[in-house]
Amino acid sequence: MDPVLGDGLSVSSTSFQNSALSPRTPRFSPRTPRSAVYTKFVAGLDGLGEEDELALLDEDDRRQYAEGLEVDDGFGTINRNKPVSSEDKRAMVLLCVLYLIQGVPPSSFIGSMPFILQKHLSYSQLATFALSGYPYSLKLAAIQWSPVVDSVFFSSFGRRKSWIIPMQIINGTLMLYISLNIQRLMDDPSHHVTHLTNVFTALVFFSATQDIAVDGWVLTLLSPENLSYASTCQTIGLNTGYFTSYTVFLALNSEAISEKWGVPRLTLAAYLRFWCFVSYSVSVWLLFKKERKEPISDSGLSVKEVYKQIWTVCKMRHIQSLAIMFVFGKIGFAANDAATSLKMVEKGLLREDLAVAVLINFPFQIIAGWLVGTWSRGEYPLRPWLLTFWPRIGFAFTAMLIVYWFPTPVSAGFFVFLVVHTVLTSFTSTIQFVGSSAFFTRISDPLIGGTYMTLLNTFSNIGTMWPKWFVLKSVDMFTVATCQIVDDSTYFGEVATECVSQTGKKLCAELEGQCLVIRDGYYLVSTFCMIFGVLFLIFYTAPTARRLQSLPATSWRVKL
Incomplete structure (x- = not known):
């Protein structure tokens, strides 16, 4: 989900290979821990147990085993053409379900809630509500919570289940609470923005x-040769959560669709109660899921030791370069992601039509996730992320032009064009997401697996989330609009100095006036973001991505 190369900076497969270590030179390739099945298989051949095997290894070999590394002679030691086992297929289904469950809350906040609140809140107030998504981005950098999750658990219950099940129960309970109080909060949301947030x-x-x-x-649920599919499962799960929280909900919540098709209108309270039930049900299902033992991991490290290890990782020069690249690399299309859909609705696009566009787009995202998951199984999983960066900025520019020349009413031909544009934009976004996630999975050190993965994902999530508040605030800040009174088709005069905030718009409506937009801050903010994004891509993101892609696996490992 990030940089790509532009004109004159394209990187072919040959240049990638030349930038890496020579294929004839033995090197360590990024590998993850052996599966339990593989460990038993090897142990069975030698007639030795796992502890006996480890006892025969010196300290360096034990460290290499712990890292899940193996010497690569240039031809690859993992058979990537091996069919996916039934065990891995079951693991993929489980991952899709878990990502679906955890994707619903942020998808609700990103997808449907801004459109529900748009009629009642200004862009500045929407920016305040957008702050609710920051914990997902700052789960390690600001909250410093990841090492605790990685180190504190009940071994008899399961290292990961010790956290996943309680979190799902808490989420379900919170959704139940919101469902019981949402009507009161939504009756006058402008006075409950802080509570909603x-x-x-x-x-x-x-x-x-x-x-x-x-x-x-x-890192241990899937076998090493199929780890790249983890990002595909994440894409399918999160996109399905977004699909249900955005497309399905907005469509079934629409009064127009309810009247037209004679179906009951789905309220926000009923929708949240449904996901409360799903969260509880999946938690019960996980009680019967046996967690694979992790013999070599960070499970023996204390919380303090994990913090020390992650601080060591953060001091690595290439980790810092990766963080800068991901945090600032997405500014080029930040305005498009945060404000374009809201502007289209403001211009006259019905929420139901927007939901239909997302509905058509959904299967394409799933297909893209699976294809890129296969594409990312090679030595350069970051390549799809790189190659798709320019098209994504280009689609952001096209979206700004669509908003500028938005027709009223929306014709059938324009709607088809809008759907095609939505599909292509989401396709590039999905490719970048899967490519970067596969890269993160590949370079993460299993000694602090969850923490390392969280750190890398945090950089990417911050790059997606932090510009949103500034974009929405800036749209209001740079917008100039006045209220004009028209009497018998004749201009009467200006009665308000601004018609940007909800207070100004409400006053103008009470005076039966019209808001005249003299300068729309959306275009200014969008232009600035794209110019910055292109310059940052050319001078930093592209060369840094090429350099990081070629680093050996040992450079990403924690030094004990």
Whole structure:
């Protein structure tokens, strides 16, 4: 989900290979821990147990075993053409379900809630509500919670289940609470923005905690040759959560669709109660899921030791370069992600039409996730992320032009064009997400698996979330609009100095006036983001991505 190369900076497969170590030179390739099945198989051949095997190894060999590394002679030691085992297929289904459950709360806040609140709140107030998504981005950097999740658990219950099950129960309870109080809060949301933000912040925080545990489980739940599919499962699960929380809910919540098709209208309270039930049900299902033992891991490290190890990782120069690249690399399309859909609705696009566009787009995202998961199984999983960066900025520019020349009413031909544009934009976003996630899975050190994965995902999530508040605030800040009174089709005069905030718009409506937008801050903010994104891509993101892609696995490992 991040940089790509532009004109004159394209990187072919040959240049990637040249930038890496020579294929004839033995080197360590990024590998993850052996599966339990593989360990038993090797132990069975030698007639030795796992402890006996380890006793025969010196300290360096034990460290190499712990890291899950193996010497690569250039031809690859993992058979990536091996069919996916039934055990891995079951693990993939479990991962999809878990990512679906944890994807619903942030998807509700990102997807449907801004459109529900848009009629009642200004962009500045929407920016305040957007803060509720920050715990998902700052789950390690700000909250410093990941090492605790990685180190504190009940071994008899399961290292990952010790956190996943309680988090799901808490989330379900929070959704039940919101469902019982949402009508009161939504009757006058402008006076309950802070409370809404606090409640959704708590919901997203516990989802982020579950995400930490699931990310750590991924490293041992799947076999090494199929680890790249973890990002595919994450894409399918999170996109399905987004699909249900956005498309399905907005469509079934629409009064127009309810009247047209004669179906009961789905309220926000009923929707949240449904996911409360699902969270409880999946928690019961996990009680019967036996967790694979992790013989070599960070489970023996104390919380303090894990903090020391992650601080050591943060001091690595290439980790710092990766953080800068991900945190600032997405500014090029930040305005498009945060404000374009809201602007289209403001221009006259019905929420139901937008939901239909997302509905059509959903299967394409799933297909893209699976294809890129296969594509990312090679030596360069970051390549898809790189190659798709320019198209994504290009689609952001096209979206700004769509908003500028938005037709009223929306014709059938324009709607088809809008659907195609939505599909292509989401396709590039999915490719970047899967590619970067596969790269993170590949370089993470299993000694602090969940924490390491969380750290890398935090950089990516921050890059997605932190510009949102500034974009929405800046749209209002740079917008100039006045209220004009028209009497018998004749201009009467200006009665308000601004028509940007909800207070100004409400006053103008009471005076039967119209808001005249003299300068829309959306275009200014979008232009700035794209210019910055292109420059940052050319001068930092592209060369840094090429350099990081070629580093050996040992450079990403924790030094004990």
